[in-house]
Amino acid sequence: MVDLHTHSTASDGTYRPAELVRLAQGEGLYALALTDHDTVEGLSEALSAAKEAGLRFVPGVEISVRFEGSGHCHILGYFVDPENEVLRRTLSLLQRAREERNAKMVEKLQALGVEITLEEVAARAGGGEIGRPHFAALLVEKGVVRSPEEAFEKYLRKGAPAYVPKARLSPEEAFSAIRAGGGIAVLAHPVHLRLSPEELTRYVARLKELGLSGIEAYYTDHSPEFTALCLELARRFELVPTGGSDFHGRNKPDIKLGRGLGNLRVPDECYDRLYARWERERTALSPG
Numbered sequence: 001m002v003d004l005h006t007h008s009t010a011s012d013g014t015y016r017p018a019e020l021v022r023l024a025q026g027e028g029l030y031a032l033a034l035t036d037h038d039t040v041e042g043l044s045e046a047l048s049a050a051k052e053a054g055l056r057f058v059p060g061v062e063i064s065v066r067f068e069g070s071g072h073c074h075i076l077g078y079f080v081d082p083e084n085e086v087l088r089r090t091l092s093l094l095q096r097a098r099e100e101r102n103a104k105m106v107e108k109l110q111a112l113g114v115e116i117t118l119e120e121v122a123a124r125a126g127g128g129e130i131g132r133p134h135f136a137a138l139l140v141e142k143g144v145v146r147s148p149e150e151a152f153e154k155y156l157r158k159g160a161p162a163y164v165p166k167a168r169l170s171p172e173e174a175f176s177a178i179r180a181g182g183g184i185a186v187l188a189h190p191v192h193l194r195l196s197p198e199e200l201t202r203y204v205a206r207l208k209e210l211g212l213s214g215i216e217a218y219y220t221d222h223s224p225e226f227t228a229l230c231l232e233l234a235r236r237f238e239l240v241p242t243g244g245s246d247f248h249g250r251n252k253p254d255i256k257l258g259r260g261l262g263n264l265r266v267p268d269e270c271y272d273r274l275y276a277r278w279e280r281e282r283t284a285l286s287p288g
């Protein structure tokens, strides 16, 4: 069993990167990837913990990209170098945009009569990137709403009164940042694009032209039929099928590491094939 999609306190998960590694080891995972939203800040801690634990570890990142449609598009970057300057600069632009967005969301909530400050939200994020899940947790803590779901429904979801859109890269920009960082790009949770099978096929074909290397076929929100469709697309477009739980710790308490909602089992060979693909693309690109 492997888990190639997880979040730590560096973004909106609740476990520190090193804790996540120990948890993965305790679960007997064959391999783990850390894929925080728009940041590589958790990777060095996870890398040293994984080395110590003797766990196969993939340094990753998850980037939200512009997408026309009712769903959303996230691109996973795998085997990225957390020290790479081009990648870091691109991500720091997103982080600055996030800071402005967070300030605007605080203002909107205040205008709606919710007593809330940026400092309080920041405290919930524990030093990592601040996002809507931290707003949701704080609104629950303050008794403004009863659950994170209600916080999203009443205030934070797209179209709700405190929502502020997030600055996003184009898919091209995300691919080139991942490539610059030495990594390979994989389409995350294709079901969240909310496309028909025909539309998804066309979209994957387009991403393949931009250099897509894999598709997250195994995901807890995928029906067996949808996973089969993703595996078919992987064969057709020569993509590595990958999978993961999208573990967020206590921010998504029903999702378990490696198992998702209980219906997830990502084959070990997903890691082996991803690693082999990265090796192959890396040697194809770098001279000598």
Ligand code: AMP
Binding pocket: 012, 037, 130, 131, 132, 133, 148, 149, 152, 153, 157, 166
């Ligand atoms: P952000 O990057 O700040 O826009 O926050 C995105 C995160 O919010 C995602 O990773 C989800 O975990 C969470 N999220 C988005 N929409 C919802 C929703 N309707 N209900 C619960 N969580 C959500």
Ligand code: FE
Binding pocket: 007, 012, 037, 248
């Ligand atoms: Fe998240």
Ligand code: FE
Binding pocket: 062, 074, 188, 189
């Ligand atoms: Fe995602």
Ligand code: ZN
Binding pocket: 005, 006, 007, 062, 246
């Ligand atoms: Zn994720």
